[in-house]
Amino acid sequence: MNFKKAAVIFSFAFPIISAILILNLTGIISMAWQGMPVLFPLLLSPIGIMMALVSIKTNKRWAIWGIILNSVLFLFPFFWFIGGTLLFGV
Numbered sequence: 839m840n841f842k843k844a845a846v847i848f849s850f851a852f853p854i855i856s857a858i859l860i861l862n863l864t865g866i867i868s869m870a871w872q873g874m875p876v877l878f879p880l881l882l883s884p885i886g887i888m889m890a891l892v893s894i895k896t897n898k899r900w901a902i903w904g905i906i907l908n909s910v911l912f913l914f915p916f917f918w919f920i921g922g923t924l925l926f927g928v
Contacts, residue, residue: 842896845889849904852886853879853911860914876915883912 859875890904 840896842893845893846897846900846904849886849890849893849901849908852882853904853907856882856911876918879911879914883908887912 856875856878859878862875886908887905890901890908893904894901
């Protein structure tokens with residue numbers, strides 16, 4: 839497996855792992871810091887976008903989907919904070 843194929847795999851893995859941690863509604867994975875899964879996309883999504891951009895020449899279709907997923911997940915914390923402020927007023 840070359841670097842570009844691995845980059846596509848990781849560009850998909852970052853948003854999937856972040857989404858699983860955010861959607862941890864059952865409490866299977868307990869974390870010491872309760873708010874960290876919401877902030878993980880701010881750290882991991884730019885890395886995933888860069889990996890997808892690196893591999894766009896070999897797997898264009900999958901790289902574009904990686905860019906889209908990482909971009910949507912990058913914006914999630916902002917929507918989460920704005921939604922919490924609008925709904926709960928804190």
